[in-house]
Structure formats: C-alpha cells, structure tokens
Amino acid sequence: MIEILLFSPIAAIGCVLLFRSKIVNTILTVLYAVVFLIISILFCFQPAQFTDYFKTDNLNILFLIILAIVYLGVTIFNIDFLKHNDQSRKSQSLYTANLFLFVVSMIGVILSTHLALLWVFVEATTLSSSYLIYFSHSESSLEATWKYLFICSIGIAMAFVGIIFLSMGLGNADSLFFEDLYKNASIINPFWLKISFPFIMVGFGTKVGFGPVHAWLPDAHSESPSPISALLSGTLLNAAFLGIIRVNKIMECAQMSWYSHTLLIVIGFLSLFVSAVYIISIKNYKRMLAYSSIENMGIIAISLGIGGAGLFAAMLHFAAHSFTKAAFFLTSGNILHRYHSKDINQVRGLLKNDKITGWLWILCFAGIVGLPPFPIFLSEFLIIKTMFANGQIAIAVLFVLLLTIIMAGIGKAVLRMSFGNETLLNNPKSYSFLVYLPQIAFMVILVVIGISMPVFVYNIIRNAARFLSI
Amino acid sequence: MINFIIIVFGLTMLYISSTIRIEGYIKALSIQGFLLFFLVLLDYDTIILPNLIFLSFETLAVKAIALPLFLIYIIRKNGIFREVEPSVTSMSSLIITSLIFAAGFYISYWSIDAVSNIRPFYFGISISTIVAGIFIIISRKKIITHVMGYMMLENGNFLMALSIVKEMPFIVALGVLLDIFIAIYLLGLFVNKVQDEYSEIHIDTLSKLKD
Numbered sequence: 133m134i135e136i137l138l139f140s141p142i143a144a145i146g147c148v149l150l151f152r153s154k155i156v157n158t159i160l161t162v163l164y165a166v167v168f169l170i171i172s173i174l175f176c177f178q179p180a181q182f183t184d185y186f187k188t189d190n191l192n193i194l195f196l197i198i199l200a201i202v203y204l205g206v207t208i209f210n211i212d213f214l215k216h217n218d219q220s221r222k223s224q225s226l227y228t229a230n231l232f233l234f235v236v237s238m239i240g241v242i243l244s245t246h247l248a249l250l251w252v253f254v255e256a257t258t259l260s261s262s263y264l265i266y267f268s269h270s271e272s273s274l275e276a277t278w279k280y281l282f283i284c285s286i287g288i289a290m291a292f293v294g295i296i297f298l299s300m301g302l303g304n305a306d307s308l309f310f311e312d313l314y315k316n317a318s319i320i321n322p323f324w325l326k327i328s329f330p331f332i333m334v335g336f337g338t339k340v341g342f343g344p345v346h347a348w349l350p351d352a353h354s355e356s357p358s359p360i361s362a363l364l365s366g367t368l369l370n371a372a373f374l375g376i377i378r379v380n381k382i383m384e385c386a387q388m389s390w391y392s393h394t395l396l397i398v399i400g401f402l403s404l405f406v407s408a409v410y411i412i413s414i415k416n417y418k419r420m421l422a423y424s425s426i427e428n429m430g431i432i433a434i435s436l437g438i439g440g441a442g443l444f445a446a447m448l449h450f451a452a453h454s455f456t457k458a459a460f461f462l463t464s465g466n467i468l469h470r471y472h473s474k475d476i477n478q479v480r481g482l483l484k485n486d487k488i489t490g491w492l493w494i495l496c497f498a499g500i501v502g503l504p505p506f507p508i509f510l511s512e513f514l515i516i517k518t519m520f521a522n523g524q525i526a527i528a529v530l531f532v533l534l535l536t537i538i539m540a541g542i543g544k545a546v547l548r549m550s551f552g553n554e555t556l557l558n559n560p561k562s563y564s565f566l567v568y569l570p571q572i573a574f575m576v577i578l579v580v581i582g583i584s585m586p587v588f589v590y591n592i593i594r595n596a597a598r599f600l601s602i
Numbered sequence: 603m604i605n606f607i608i609i610v611f612g613l614t615m616l617y618i619s620s621t622i623r624i625e626g627y628i629k630a631l632s633i634q635g636f637l638l639f640f641l642v643l644l645d646y647d648t649i650i651l652p653n654l655i656f657l658s659f660e661t662l663a664v665k666a667i668a669l670p671l672f673l674i675y676i677i678r679k680n681g682i683f684r685e686v687e688p689s690v691t692s693m694s695s696l697i698i699t700s701l702i703f704a705a706g707f708y709i710s711y712w713s714i715d716a717v718s719n720i721r722p723f724y725f726g727i728s729i730s731t732i733v734a735g736i737f738i739i740i741s742r743k744k745i746i747t748h749v750m751g752y753m754m755l756e757n758g759n760f761l762m763a764l765s766i767v768k769e770m771p772f773i774v775a776l777g778v779l780l781d782i783f784i785a786i787y788l789l790g791l792f793v794n795k796v797q798d799e800y801s802e803i804h805i806d807t808l809s810k811l812k813d
Binding site: 295303308 | 732
C-alpha cells in the first residue's frame, strides 16, 4: 500500500507533463487525493510496512491522516483555482507535477523510519515546494522563493550537522533507524546528544517556522497561491515538526527530557512572542495567517515541553490547527479573488459582498483563536490546565497573555474586514461552490471533534500521545 | 599530514574573511575543494571503494573545478562588481573569524575528554568553518557572496562528516545532497540575468516583503 502512495505519482507526473491539459491535471490530482485518503484510513486498522525504511506507527498515522484530509480539500479547491488561472499550460502542468512531488515528499517525511531518510525527504519538500511558491511569477514571489530556499537550506544544513553529532555519539551502535535509536538511547554519549538536539531542533525548526528563524514563513505563505499556502501551513509545518518530535523522543529515552523540554518551551515562547509582536499591527491578512501559524507551532512546542497531558493536547492541536488554518488560507484565497488586494484596509463589508466567505472567515477566526466549540479551545485549555497542575504558574500567565495579544490582533483585522456597509463596485462572480466546499467540510470536522470527539479520532490522538510518553 | 591539510583549510577561511575581492573567494573555495579531495584520498583505507570514487569525483570535479568555474562565468556574464561589499570592515571581519576559530578550538579540546573516537582537529575546524560561513552570509551584501558563504558552510559540513566516514559512510554521501541547493542558487542567478527580473543582484532588492 505504501508503495502505491510513493510510486503512483511518478506515473501521474509523466501524464501531467506529457498531456499538458487542465482536465488531466485536475482528474489526476483529485484521484490521487481520494486514493491517498482511503489508503491512510485503511492504515488505521492495519499497519503497513514497505521495506525497512517506511512504516506506519501510532504516531505518524495521525500526521498521515491530517495530510490526506487537508490535501483532498486543497485539491478540490484547486480545481477552480487552476480553471480560472491565466498562467500558461506549461506552468500549470509544472505546478501540478510539483504538487505531486511535494505531497509525496511529505508522505516520505511522515512514514520514514530512518533519521537520515527523513532528512532527505525534508530537503525534497523544500525543493519541490519552491516552484509552487514561485507560481505567480511575480517579482515579489521570486523574492519569497529565494528567501524560502536560502533560509530553509541553511536550516537543513544545521539539521545535518545535528545528525552528524548524533552519529558521533552513537559510537559502535551505528544505526540511525528510529527504533534502534530509541533502544540505544541510553548508550548514546550524552555530550554529543546534548549538542545534537539544539542543532536538529533549530534545523528542522527553520522549516517549522519557530521563533527567531521564521523569516521565510510570512513571505512564502503570503506570496504563494492560496491552495499552496494552505498546504504549507496545514501540512508542511507538521511534517517538519515530526522530525523534532522523533528526536525529542530519543532525548526522553536517554533520560534527558529536562533538557529537550526546556529548549522546546523556550523556542515555543520565542515563537509566540515574535508572532504577537508582528500580528498586533499587521497590514496584510495573508501574512497575519502566516504569523498565526508561527504562533500555533509555538503552542505545540510548549505543550510538548510541559509533557503529561500536554502531549495529548499537542497531538489534538496538530489536527485542529491544520484543518482550521487550511480553511483559513483557502478562504483568504476567495477574498483575494474578490478584492484583488492583500491589504486589510482595502477589504470592507465581506459579509455583505460574499456571505459564505464572510461567515467562513469569522468561523475560521473563532476556530484559530480557540473559542468553543472548536477543538483548539480544548487543546489550549488542556495545556493551561496541565501547566497549573505542574505548578508552572508563571509560564501559564505568560502563555495566556501572549495568546490574548494575538487574539486581539487577529480579531481586530477579521472583524474590520467582515463588517461594514461598503458594496464592492465590480464584484466578480464566485467561481463555483467548490471554492467553499473544502472549508465547510473542515469546519464540520472541527465542530464534530470539538463537541463530541468520535472514539475513532480519540483513539488515534491518544495512541499518538502514548507513543511519545515512554 | 591530515592535520596539516585541515589547518590549511582553516587558513582559507581566514583569507576569505579578510579579502575584499570576489576572485579571492572563488580561489579559496577551489582550494577548499582540493583539500577535501586530498583528505578523502588520505582516508582511502577506511572508505569502501564505490564511495571513495564518488567522493573523489564530488570533491575534485564538482567542488574544486566545476563550481568555481561556473561562479567565474556567472560573475563575468552578470557583470557583477568585483568587490564583495562587506557591511563590516575586513579588519573586524578577520578578527571575528579568528575569534570563531579560537572558540572552535576551545570546544574541540573541551570535547576531547567526552569522546575518544573523534579527531579533535576535524571537529574544531569544521564547526568553526560552519559558523564562519554563516558569518560571511550575514555580513556580505551581494547575493552571490551569500551563495559562496553557503558553499563554505557546506564544505564545513563535508569536513565534519568525513570524521565519521568509517562508522557511517552514507552520511558523507548524503551531505552531497546539499550541493543540489547550490546548483539551484547558481542556476537561479544565471537564469535571473536572462529574465532581467532585477537590475542588480543585491540583497537590498530583496526588501519588498516585510512588516
């Protein structure tokens, strides 16, 4: 089954580049997305393995399902996006081919059982997504792509240094398979393990978009087409984070969780701080969503750092953030289509001009800042509760304070954009219902998880959290 | 012999930090490629044959010859001004790089107690090269010098990976994957000229996107 996921896109890419037709592009992407979703649901019931290097386990199945659902939603949105896009057929085919490569490399990151292989796939995600970011071929998208490639490549080089340090510490037990690393964690030289973790955390963290190394993220998210922003934020950040989580588990197995947890909490708060500083006076709504991604990755880092019930909260937050943020970015694409501007001050009266987009925009806002009944409320509540239970009152206060600032920043922009009486003069027609469908589906999923979590979903999240606690 | 080569490798970094001519950078990068090639050859008894052939090809043909030639070609073609335009003076740049190397040596001797199977020189020089490469990226203004800084960083990575070539031969080969990025940057700069997207390749042109 895994081989179908990994190799069928090669044939699809061949077809896409050969036919260069919009219909072929659309059919193949949606078909692959449906197959991907079905296969990943099957994996929940029946673990799969392909060679020693690709395997599902309790942790990565959660990430795989998130990726499959978000990808399906994005491809459905993509149908109308490509239909009304005026780039040449060659560019569109290249876009589709790169989209396939991008999703396959993310599947590779998620399923790989070997640290070095995971690193290779993280590099592949960088390479394959750069054309997607550059898709509009404008000067600003070129700038965003260059920054993305350059900053992420330095991050990837740093992660490589971390992997070398880890290998140095391994001594004679020279295997970088995660299972062997967990097993041999106690014999890894603590000196090298301690140097390697910050390098790997900052290296992969560059792709996650943590605090001070986030510079590429707002640019890339705001300049890429909306379906790609949704994929970058909803799935790529998760995939890169998986690398950190796996290495963090090595630290826990080596009885050095105090060290990795402290670092995770520090970088998490740095991310929250950066996000709060920029978001309070933001002018571009796509950049606002990008900073919100930084914030949410910071929240997850903090909840991994506090441990205990925080692990469950982190896993829930991954799922909730991905769906909410994907819906948010896709909706921002609809706004951009209608108003032709990313400037918050240019957008007024969203509810009046396009009712569905307006309501989706408000609902996404409620979802991302953690208002009930959305699941981010549950995860953030659980995180704060764990902090109090651990006696980390100061951390909890700072956490709530920063979240409130960010909520105020996003709320100010969203409410200003949504309400008002201005009517758009030349209001373009909506594409079709397909540009609303994925967001509505994501919202339904989120509300269902938030109000009464199905046992099936609960089990997946709980198993992932249990996998992390040793 | 190995130690001598590694010291010369470190000296090239000091040279880079003090020179203001772009040709100096290219020459130093080429020398680094040759030095890495010799290091690979000197380790012939610990590296398996296919890996040895691959690594010698990579260091000699790619790092020492092809990339520097391509850099010279790009500079001529794009008409890039010959000076690197540092944002700090070359004297302070040299001092900072020397401090980075001093710190690198300090760390390597400090770590010698912790681990026995690592050659400290490798570790000290390579970590300093990585940090110095980042410093070059930060302190120079031209995009092409950014790419060269990244190449130095990557050479440092390669040197560090060489120190564990015996235990994990594939790690060194993996590091070569980072060269793909370099190829993309150089091709990007090359194509950039053709498309005439920017009038001059300078990081100041990359300031449209900000908050």
